[in-house]
Amino acid sequence: MSCQPDIKEELVFDRPAALADVPTHYCPGCQHGVIHRMVAECLEEFGLVERTIAVSSIGCSVFLYNYILVDTVEAPHGRAPAVATGVKRARTDAFVFAYQGDGDLASIGLAEIMHAANRGERISIVFVNNTVYGMTGGQMAPTTMIGQKTTTCPAGRCAEREGGPMRMAEIIASLDGVAYSSRVAVDSVKHMAQAKRALRRAFEVQVKGEGFGFVEFLATCPTNWRVSAVAANERVAKEMIPGFPLGVFKDAAKED
Amino acid sequence: MSRIVIDEERCKGCLLCAQVCPKTIIAASSRFNAKGYKVAEVPEAAKDKCTGCAACAQMCPDVAIKVWRSVKSKAKEND
Ligand SMILES: Cc1ncc(C[n+]2csc(CCOP(=O)(O)OP(=O)(O)O)c2C)c(N)n1
Ligand code: SF4
Ligand code: SF4
Ligand code: SF4
Ligand SMILES: [Mg+2]
Numbered sequence: 001m002s003c004q005p006d007i008k009e010e011l012v013f014d015r016p017a018a019l020a021d022v023p024t025h026y027c028p029g030c031q032h033g034v035i036h037r038m039v040a041e042c043l044e045e046f047g048l049v050e051r052t053i054a055v056s057s058i059g060c061s062v063f064l065y066n067y068i069l070v071d072t073v074e075a076p077h078g079r080a081p082a083v084a085t086g087v088k089r090a091r092t093d094a095f096v097f098a099y100q101g102d103g104d105l106a107s108i109g110l111a112e113i114m115h116a117a118n119r120g121e122r123i124s125i126v127f128v129n130n131t132v133y134g135m136t137g138g139q140m141a142p143t144t145m146i147g148q149k150t151t152t153c154p155a156g157r158c159a160e161r162e163g164g165p166m167r168m169a170e171i172i173a174s175l176d177g178v179a180y181s182s183r184v185a186v187d188s189v190k191h192m193a194q195a196k197r198a199l200r201r202a203f204e205v206q207v208k209g210e211g212f213g214f215v216e217f218l219a220t221c222p223t224n225w226r227v228s229a230v231a232a233n234e235r236v237a238k239e240m241i242p243g244f245p246l247g248v249f250k251d252a253a254k255e256d
Numbered sequence: 257m258s259r260i261v262i263d264e265e266r267c268k269g270c271l272l273c274a275q276v277c278p279k280t281i282i283a284a285s286s287r288f289n290a291k292g293y294k295v296a297e298v299p300e301a302a303k304d305k306c307t308g309c310a311a312c313a314q315m316c317p318d319v320a321i322k323v324w325r326s327v328k329s330k331a332k333e334n335d
Contacts, residue, residue, distance in 0.1 A: 007257065013313040013323035024318060028293065029270035033317030189276060189311045222270075229270035 016040040018049045018069050025063060029229020031219035032060060034186045035128055036067050039099070042199050043070065046207060048095040055084040057109070059101035060134045060221075078109020081116035084123040095206060097124040103133040106142040106166050113172070117212050120177025124202045124213040127168060129244065130221040138224025142166040145243050150224070165243060169216040173249035179211030180204075182248040185218040187236035194246070201251065210252045218244055258308030258325045262296055266320035269293040273312035273321060279305045282312055 015021060019040035026032050043049050049070060056064035058077035065072035075083040080098035088096040105113050105127050116123065132150055133139040140150040140157060143165050147156040157165075173181035180202050184195035195217065202213035218240045220232035227235070262273075267289060273296055274282040281302035284294050298306060308325030 007326045007328060009258070009324040009326050011322065012308055012325045013310040013321065015319045019319065023266055026317065028268035029272055029317060031317055033319065034315070037319050189314060192314050229272055230275050233272055233275060 016044050018044050020067050020069055022066065024067060026060065027221075027223045029220060029222045029232055030060070030134075031130075031186050031217070031233075032128060034192070035126065035217050035219065036061075036064070038186075038192075038196055038199055039097070039126060040068050042196070042203055043068075043095075045200070046095075046203055048203070048207070051093060052095045052097070053087050053091065055080045055087065055096065055098040057098065057100040057104040058135070059104050061099055061101060061128065062135070064099050078104050078107070079112055080104065080109065081112040081121070081123070081125065084125075085116050085119070085121045088121060088123050092122075095124075095203070096122075097126060097203070097206075099126045100128070101134065102127070102129040102131065102143040102168075103136075103139075103141045106168050107133075110142075113168075114175070117172050117214065118175045118177050120179070120211045122206050122209060122211070124206045125215070126199070126202075127214065127216045128219050129168070129216055130219045130224075131165070131240070132221050132224045134221045134224055138221070138226075143168070143244075145239060167244060169214065169244075170249050172212075172214045175212075177212050178250055179213060179252040180248075181214040181216075181250045183216040183218065183244060183246050185236050185241060185246060187218070187220075187233050191246070198248070205252065216244075218246075257304055258306045258323070259303065260298060260306060260308075260312060260324075261322045262298075263320045263322075264289050264295045265291075266318045267293060267295040268318055268320075269295055270317065271296060272315045272317065276311045276315045278309060278311060279307065281305050 052070040054072040169183040202215040205213040222232035285297035313321035
């Protein structure tokens, strides 16, 4: 063409092919969507899409199978690590990850996650901590912060009555079978880059057979926090990160 | 010129994209989509300020933003 401009353009951001091109049921500003995208991107980067079996849990992310285009088993509440254990042991060639909320993982499913981690199952866990039971209307979770108001602690969580928030990434890191455990956030571009690196490593330890991989994402639930999406995102840096520090708590590669 | 395209039927109007745009050129429009969300936009007058950094797109929980970055053609005379 004679009138072609001297500036060309390049598509630098598009959805990964493994992320279904459909609207999601998530509330405005809910960061489950960002975390789904990162999972889809990492599966593609590692060339794992065709041999992945996901295990979804009970919570707002229950419809994971509609969004991430891999075979998925839907586990009963809290049991995703146990189901993932069975899937991986039966299909050792498959890449197996479970995607769990904080109510699912740290409350009803605490036994399953602890034992799967301790056994060093070759599975990866994507743990989404939004400090509440999102799906059921914002009840207190084991991860609810001191003073945080929920429908079951309307005056704010009280340490004397309910204990303090459980820091799962640190707890998981203390178990022998664990190859990698870290905590990340997706509230800023910088944190998203760190989150992506962490997710890659949590997947890589399974691919390399090093052991159990765990990554805790701090995420928003604007609806049950009863704030705007923007205010919810600001809360991540202001309140969540001081109580749930970001970082790598265990990495097998750095031990020897 | 770098630019973004927001899929207005996917946008939920959360404005997290606006919160992270280093050029602060994204804002709520006056349009509502079929689901009733007031969609985000880059107003016409601010369009040339976009650097194509993709911060907005990474932040968008609904993956509603595509980003094109301008690249200087190396062989202008061959076009
Ligand atoms: C056996 C069982 N007990 C309780 C419930 C009710 N229930 C559904 S989702 C949920 C909590 C989900 O919270 P979380 O795991 O934090 O996920 P989120 O929605 O916050 O992402 C509960 C208690 C259930 N579905 N099954
Ligand atoms: S209730 Fe909370 S976790 Fe569930 S979709 Fe809405 S914002 Fe997300
Ligand atoms: S690509 Fe960067 S500069 Fe352009 S609108 Fe998005 S955040 Fe702003
Ligand atoms: S982040 Fe996405 S959904 Fe939210 S306002 Fe921007 S384009 Fe719309
Ligand atoms: Mg939750």
